[in-house]
Amino acid sequence: MTAAALQTALDYHRAWSSHDLDAAMALVAPDVVCDAPAGPVVGRDAFRAFMGPFAAMTTRTEVLGAFGDDESAVVLYDTETTLVPHAPGAERVEVADGRITRMTIVFDRLPFAQARAAG
C-alpha cells in the first residue's frame, strides 16, 4: 500500500496535470501554505490562482521520482508546456487528513520569463 501522504501527492499531481483543477484542489487544505518560487502563497484560493495557469499550459507530465510516508512526500516530475517544452518541477508536501497543508514547490522560472519576453 502506498503511504498516505505519497498517495495524496500523486493523486494531486495526476489531477492538476490532467486539468482537473477541482479534483486537485479537493486534495488541498483551505489554509494551505505554499512556498513558491515567487514567494509564499497562502490559502487554497490563492493557491488555485497560482497553479491554475500552469496546469492549463501543461500538455504532458511524467513523474520521475516520488517517495514519501504517511506525513510527507516528495515528487519530482517533468512537464511539457505550451510555453516551455521541458519544464521539470519538484514538490515537497505535508499532508493531514488527506489534504495537502504545506507545500514547497521548486521550478525554474527563467525559461518561462524568457519565453514571455520573446513574445
Next chain:
Amino acid sequence: MTAAALQTALDYHRAWSSHDLDAAMALVAPDVVCDAPAGPVVGRDAFRAFMGPFAAMTTRTEVLGAFGDDESAVVLYDTETTLVPHAPGAERVEVADGRITRMTIVFDRLPFAQARAAG
C-alpha cells in the same frame, strides 16, 4: 538503516554544501549524466564545473525532504547563497555501486539571473 541510494544522496548533499567538493565528487560516477536547468551535463568533470560555483556561494542549507530506496532518491532542500538568500532546489538521483550515475536537478535560475543583472 537508510536505503543505499538515499544515503548516497544525503552524503553527497552534505559534502557539496560543506564545500568539500572532492568528497562530493567521490560519490559521483565518472560518466554521470545530469539533467540540469540549462541542459545536460555529461561526465564528472563537467558536473564538477557546474556544481562548483554554486557550492562555493552556498552559505547554509537545510534538507526539507529526503526519501529513497536502494536505487534512487529524491532530496528537496533550501539553500542560502551569497547571491540569492532563499534558493531551494531538488534532485532526483540514481545510484549504482555507491555513486550517482544520473541526476535531475531543479532550481529556479531566475533570481540568480536577476541578481547578476543587478550587480
